[in-house]
Amino acid sequence: MNTSPDPAQPPTSVLPAAETGSTETGATGTTPAGTTPAGTASAGTAPSGTGTAPSGSGTARWSAPELRRLAALIWPGQLLVVAGIVAANAQPQIAQHFHTTQIAWFSLAFTLATIAATPFAVRLGETYGKRRVMLVLAAAGLVGDVITVVAPTYPVMVAGRVIGGMYGPVAVLVLAAVRDLFPPRKVAVALGTVAGSVGVLSLITPLLSGWLLDAFGWRGALWFLVGSTVAAMLLLLSVPETPRRAAAGKLDWPGAVLLGGGLALVVFALGQGGDWGWSSTGFLLALAAGAVALAAFAGWELKVTTPILDLRMLRRRPVATVLIGSSVPQAAFFASQTILIFLALFPAIPHVSDGLGWTTTHNAVVGIPAGLITFAAGVGVGHAVRKVSPRTVWYLGLALLAGGMVLAALYHRDATQIVLTGVVMGLGGGILMSGQQAMIVSVVSPEEQAAANGMSSLLTQVFLTLTSQMLYTVLAADATVVQGTAFYQDQAYTNAYLAMAAVVGLGLLVSLAIPRLRRPTGEAVSPETAPATA
Template structure:
């Protein structure tokens, strides 16, 4: 009888599975960067002042779809659900690239947002498809590849947009989705881990509907009037929907967002304190895109008029610093409190945003402020995971990460719309397109810095946290239902 321990060597079958999962799992990163950089061209092509909905439509659709997708993956198998979602995303991509009008394009983005949950299902599938001793490594490869793609995708998007325009770039996304589907076909089906049961449809629809109403109301407030009955009714209806959502989630047995976890001060303050500033960091990327890529038109637009490729090259130092910061935090968290690292990241990000508000007139200034913000953002992204690990047990990690991702998506949708509202407040509409003045970019950066400051105030309530490597006992696992994990989608 062979009693030798299992080999840690990777078999050809395991390597093929791992490679097949990387692209479907990280396609959202590439798609998010390319789509974000395409927004200035799309806004000018369709002469629209509502370009914010290009990203918001995708984000809101993903928020609503992910809880259903994860539950169905447990019931019917994750591979099958991922293929269905990828097919829906492909339809959305095709509608988007062929759209004859901007409303049709937004519809395509809503359909395309159904691909969003694939990123979450890929990570969940890793746990099912690899031996326990190899799961951690496989998860690191799939999730860690985002660092490389985040560096390469801006350069790729620059080449595509400069050489082929926005439709050419979006056709690349169509081909990328086809490639993702082909990769998923090479992955075996995962075990069915849950019996068919009732889905929390009410919770998902109330959350998505309430957010959509609030986001839409904020976006239209400038035109309707902030004291108008139309604005107040829309905002009120959204708030009522979210209030009912809270009541529903506290009563159902399998909620999409287990609000009962927030009764623990340590976890509640970590989740809220980390989600708010991260949303500001992601949203602030849109400011640079419009600043760099919009033309310079005296009295109309104070954009720098750069090519997408030039903007991508200018962003390389910030990307490298962000990547390095993430690695550094993982090592530092073994000997330094994650809370201390978190406050360092908040300080750097907030300071970088304030600097960018007043120093964004040329390449040197944007490189310098981008490095400061990139360092802060990298610390935040990695620091959030270190803080979560320090306040939950192993059994609660999926629930906590799920709630963290969903909260970040929620705050990102609200922050994005607030940012576009601020930008529109100092703009000139020329031939149907809103062009932004320098003060709009300044105000946008300052508002994002203010949101980071709000995250800092919330974070002050975070109690002392254990270092991830000190062996401190974590809280006992919760016996309550776990939340459905939701992964943030890269968005401008």
């Protein structure tokens, strides 16, 4: 399972404001949304049925049941990251095994299903209990995983990926469940532990996936994911049920159908444009139908009382420019990871394929420096925004990411070049992923931060879907098809990196419209006064 054609990023909550509470800030800097500094009370809804926080100051001791509960939530919460990396690295082998030129749908099918399922999963978790919903989603994901791994044909595999996409919202629900299952004083540490474990997994998983793919092939790697999903379900069974909140609102079925259907049509049109012709009737009809569905989705969301995406927030310039300006370049960063996977793992065949022919393990080792710098950059942003505007930090990240992609377009022919360009891109990407939260805190009120995070998460997924399909279209322009498998020439990789740099440039153009932002402080930011005036 994965949320993108690249190693999955840490999920951002798509939660009602009452569920996550607000982001706490203070003189020492910004704490991630939904958490608070250790030892202080968390904003938001206190856990029900879990006892009250100890009185007085200081950090409360953790009981054995609480520690077991925390440990049980880590793997289900981070399985999406692990599965994303394993599945992304398996794509080259899968493309060659099934002799398909439509490998993009291996990831896009999962992503589209996750986009449609996440808002409903959150709402149903409020109504029926988050553990129950997570178990149902994990069971669906397990069915999809099994279909994927035993699929006799590629279309069957894609169908399995659609079903497997139902697991996607579990990562979001785990973070939401933490607030219900721990006393307020311990929520910050619990959230930090669950979310922070992604740093370790992001370094270990590429090596694990390399060993699995090199030793057992893509089916062996995907069987590992089946076992991982079973383990996640067993761990969730040991977690108490969360409180139910009956007033969860109506489910926005029309919005989900219009969003998912519109995106699917646009992505399908872009994927077939090269074969049909960019001026063909089929391409134009599919693209127009997708555009009409998305336009209808926008109109519907502005009228419905419980929308999937609260597009009304985008009527405010600071919020719109921050959310869109941050989602677009992040989508390009995540999509660009696919370029390296195919470049590294596809074979070197004269006049056919200009891949490097590395093993998956070797590629994972080469990627360690970039992974470390990405992690370090994310930590550094939290310190930087105490002294300078989040917008300034954001522009630095955009410049580094775009520059790194241009360098990668020119220099990608050996391990040294890939390490150096990867470090530059990783530095920029790490700044963007962390800088986005600092900017969101600066333009919305505490009550809106959860909704803004949800909007940001879904927008990033939407732009990632479109950007990924554009990436595969660019790669296909300089491909040679041998026995049904598309192999890419050097020019394809060059153009792909340049295309992603152009998408980052588009994000920069939008970001230039972001008004001056205040540095995060303990003062609540009202919707009307979010931009700084000083």
